[in-house]
Amino acid sequence: MTTTVTATVEAAVAALRRGEIEWARTSLSARRQLLDQIHGNTARYAQEWVETAAGIKKLPLDSPLLGEEWVTGPYSLLTGAAALAESLLALEEGRSPVDGYPIRPAPGGRTAVEVFPHGVFDALLLNGFSAEVWSRPGVDAETVRARAGLGQRTPASTGGIGVVLGAGNIFSIAPLDVLYQLYADNRVVVLKLNPITDPLLPVLEKIFAPAIERGFVRVITGGADVGSALVHHPDVNAVHMTGSALTHDAIVFGTGAEGERNKAAGTPQLNKPITSELGGVSPTIVVPGRWSKADLRFQAEHLATQRLHNNGYNCVAAQVAVISADWPQKERFLDELRAALERAPQRPDYYPGSADRVASARRTYPQAQAIGARTFIEGLAPDRREPALRTEYFAPVLGVIELPGDPDEFLARAVRVCNDEFEGTLGANIIAHPASIKRLGERFDKAVTDLRYGTIAVNAWTGLGYLTARASWGAFPGHILSDVQSGIGVVHNALLIAEPERTVVRGPFRPSPRSLLHGEFSLSPKPPWFVTNRTGATTLRRLTDFAKNPRVAALPSIFASALRG
Template sequence: MMEPAADALAQRINWLQQMRRDTYAVAKEWVAAGCAAKQIDSKSAIASEEWLAGPMSVLRHLGLLQKMLEHLSKTNSPLLNDDELEQRNGSWVAKVFPRGWLDPLLFSGYRAEIRFLKKESPSSIRANMARNYFEGNGEWAGRCVVLGAGNVSSIGLQDVLNKVFCGNYKCVLKLNPVNDYLGEIYERAFRVLIEAEVLEIAYGGAEVGARLVHDAETTAVHITGSSRVHDAIVHGNPALDKPITSELGCVTPIMIVPGVWSQRQLRDQAVNVASMLVNNASFNCNAAKVLVTAKGWPQRKDFLAALRHVLAKTETRFAYYPGAEQRHADFCVAYPDAAVSSDSVPQGHLPWVLASGLDANVATQIAFTDEAWCGVLAEVPLAVETPADFLSSATEFCNQHLFGNLSCGIIIDAATQKSVGDAYEQAINKLRYGAVAINVWSAVVYALGVTPWGAYPENSLESISSGIGFVHNTRMFEGIEKCVLEAPFRPVIHPPWMVNNKHRLAVAKAFTWLEARRY
């Protein structure tokens, strides 16, 4: 393996250090702008979402990239310890979280790993890490147009980081009109890249995006958005003649493995699921959309009642994303018996909706085929007898009948997990999703930074599903199959994304401060 170019590494490390300082300097203003646009009181607990999914995520990403490049600079080798690699079921796994002393302190009992395609070996995994830093003559690979998302404020900047530092592209970030109010803040946060002529930020609608994508100087495209917009770009007139990567939508399933739960556990897991739904008014590609349950689970009705209770108590949100009211209405028409959290909501808000008892055999219904992109949730019970049978049937149902393959969740208590034996691991192996999260929202996979985020690698431009490629790949791996994150059924520390965490704003600010300073 050749040595990485020392000058290029030093320059990029300096860029990352400067961006960390500049990003933290604008963090408060960044969050205030997001809260104003989404009609959130910036001093309320809900404002924690704008901290965690905004500057905190970007700062963590910057710090992890800096750590990786500093390791490259010092050792001339990628950051991968021997004790991180393990072979399991014929494939190799990198155990990337926790590392050090702080991770297990903040996330007690959490474990994250990257699972590689079966063709990969320890030697190929190492050889392909950070390959752009060992190959070529230091010239840029070209110009990538990044079409930004309008929902989560950290997405566009993190997509840029992936393309610049992992793909070696200069970038044009075309902001989504829904959140282009953040443009001037982004320009200050990433000013060092703009001054180096590595990044340009563009504004405008679809016509501006089309012009940039088809420009002769553009050599690659990345989009975070919908499969509809992706297909219009790829198969439009003119058709796209350059490579494109993407992170698109998903009908995100949460599989509730039947167990014997206490009343407190029922309430806690109802809060867990509700938190996966209501965050950011449910304008998330990983928002819970379909609950898969066991029809014969004795506590099924109790769990659904607990979930309805939590949703009824949870404050509704301003539906800031265009088209949400119509999508919400379409869902309510399709499921007229669905439980609505409130009959009266503030102007511009939408109530939370839970439709239960859907027929698993009706494969074409809207809850299974369309990403709702608003605060609705459907429950589908499967006719199975045992937890092991449920895991097998739920895996098959999600793989075969739900749109998308970005991320999914499993909720299972420790006793049940022990009782099902190999069925638990078999389910994780067979789930065709880019992220599998156990007892925790898959958005944590998005935010960890050490766990690449993207669709399961089976899609094509002709059948795009949830997209092609992985972002947030700060360790710069290739040959990724999926990421798996496991958390305790009942965490020791109350997570700051839970809707009933009264201290989540203070915790979110503290996390942001920490990520600006660690590494």
């Protein structure tokens, strides 16, 4: 370790040691005011953030894809800080953060908290979408209420120093992870940026300036040597990382043959708590039904978006579609899916190793179709030995599995395959016609309950769960260090619900006005995050502006842009 690395790490840790003493003395009111300041700074520097992100991802400033950077950048931090501030206000006033939220029993002795929509603006801006956080089995509503608040229930009992190893794909991940360490875990925190995101250092330092000045947060750059020095520093109490399972195992068990032996023996070399969000191979189950031509086209664009948002560099990008071999409309849907992949805007491969991973997929599957820079693979087997089910390509590669059976048999079989054969448990999507959901009834509800994933989206993309500040985000609970899959623990979770099991997101099958014509009560047009949305950048920039200062006067321009998409 060089002198420079040592000096950087020691300076950060020394500042945080002093800062922890101050953090323990900081009242809930002052902590809430800090969130308000971070919110204000995020609003002030949002444009700089997005322009810097565009440079990293090689997107022109007039690209329609820039909407992704608005909504997964400053918008996510704005809404996350605001929602956390509401939770702290509740605790200040002697209430539970979940008070006022609809709570109902969920299957299997669970409790569901409806976290979206929350208020009139949510109901108007994403009409027809909803999200619930489910507890683990056996946790009743009173227990959820009593335990919500996590580290802020005992603010003077701080948790030491935490390290966040930032992600390099979605640029709100790292700052939101910092907030979670600071508030949920009640730790002061040093963020080590992924080298891809080093250009964001100046804007993040401006956003977190009030926390940096008081020693609550440090943001530093550097390579693996800096990260290693941080996580192994004796004064660091906990680690959180976003990345791959390979990186996780290198941190926890070491590298090379010695690391493999340590992992096999279950002897970690990092003897402190580590939480993580690690991605995986996410499925989309397409339930057969009678769909119109417009339905086929819209849902094909939906599935293409689930894969191609951020060019597939998402931990929850859908990698494999699970469809019915006996669906009479199967070939028409696959034709529409190929067309949607072709229509989606082309974009640079900014994430390191993308081209190599695409080439590897094409070598593994000679039958793969090249659709522009995208790769489409049919004929996958529902077997864990299938490489595409255990390799997260993190690139524009989409595969298809076909399973036999009528809708009832197909859905039950699809759930088993997703649970037992796919690598990872971060997110799973289900696309189903409302008539199919109604006909399946309790069997459909059972399928949602049986899926072992941290976020499940019905007629929506699990990425919406990421964007919902009060939803939990992370793997399905139960993984261990030696078989970490999609990680351990959750983030976001702005209601500070203790040990949630999953988030369930639901959306309309059709966009407005077709939804209304077919009896779905939803006013939402084509979602602005669709990669085929023509006005996505404008709509999501305006939505971010709204999140800076929610107000009725801003709604008409958002609606007008959304309707043109």
